[in-house]
Amino acid sequence: MSVFRYVDTSSIMDSFDALSKLLWLVCIGILSFTQPPTVNLVLYLLIIVIALLLGRISLRRLCPALTMTLILGFFFLLGAFYYPEGTLIIAWGPLRLTQEGISQRSIYAFCVMNVMLGSMVFVSTTNPRELVSGLIRLGPLKLITFFVIN
Numbered sequence: 317m318s319v320f321r322y323v324d325t326s327s328i329m330d331s332f333d334a335l336s337k338l339l340w341l342v343c344i345g346i347l348s349f350t351q352p353p354t355v356n357l358v359l360y361l362l363i364i365v366i367a368l369l370l371g372r373i374s375l376r377r378l379c380p381a382l383t384m385t386l387i388l389g390f391f392f393l394l395g396a397f398y399y400p401e402g403t404l405i406i407a408w409g410p411l412r413l414t415q416e417g418i419s420q421r422s423i424y425a426f427c428v429m430n431v432m433l434g435s436m437v438f439v440s441t442t443n444p445r446e447l448v449s450g451l452i453r454l455g456p457l458k459l460i461t462f463f464v465i466n
Contacts, residue, residue, distance in 0.1 A: 322443055327372035329441035335450040337442050344434040348427040353419065356426030360385075363430060367437045381436045385429040392425035393418070 324330065329337070344363065348356055364382070367373045399417025406413045 321439065323373075323377075323440060324443070325372040325441070327370060327441060329366070329371040329437070330443075332441075333450065334442050334447040335454070337438050338447070338450075341431075341434050341438045345431050348430040353422040353426055356423070356430060359430050360426060360433065363433050363437060367433070367440075371437050371441045373437065373440050377440070381433060385432050388432065389425035389429045392428065393421050395424075396421040 344359070347359055351359070364378070367378055368375070396417035397411040397413055399412075399414050399420060402414030402416030404412060404414055405418075
């Protein structure tokens with residue numbers, strides 16, 4: 317069973333318009349890249365709640381996505397050992413773990429984790445035919461103004 321595929325669950329999220337969910341996904345991306353790690357953690361947990369309650373995505377389908385995002389987040393945090401300067405927490409040979417490194421890398425980790433999990437919810441609750449027909453209705457110029465104005 318693929319984690320990233322549409323499944324009709326007759327949920328609240330399924331009833332939303334495909335373009336509204338696309339705008340929701342864009343907002344998740346903007347919030348993720350503009351907010352501190354604590355807000356991103358809350359956003360991550362909120363996306364999980366939305367997936368479970370509004371999207372009616374089963375835990376069996378959600379667990380592989382959560383595992384992927386956490387592993388990816390861990391790899392981003394590994395980069396904190398190579399952050400050049402800051403308040404030293406621990407040094408082990410050439411590796412230096414600093415507070416600033418953890419802070420910076422956690423920002424990047426949560427950005428990617430939120431966008432990835434939000435994309436999984438979007439794909440799981442959006443019928444591809446509805447998305448394509450909505451994009452065709454908008455047309456190329458309307459699509460650009462849709463994202464610029466909103």
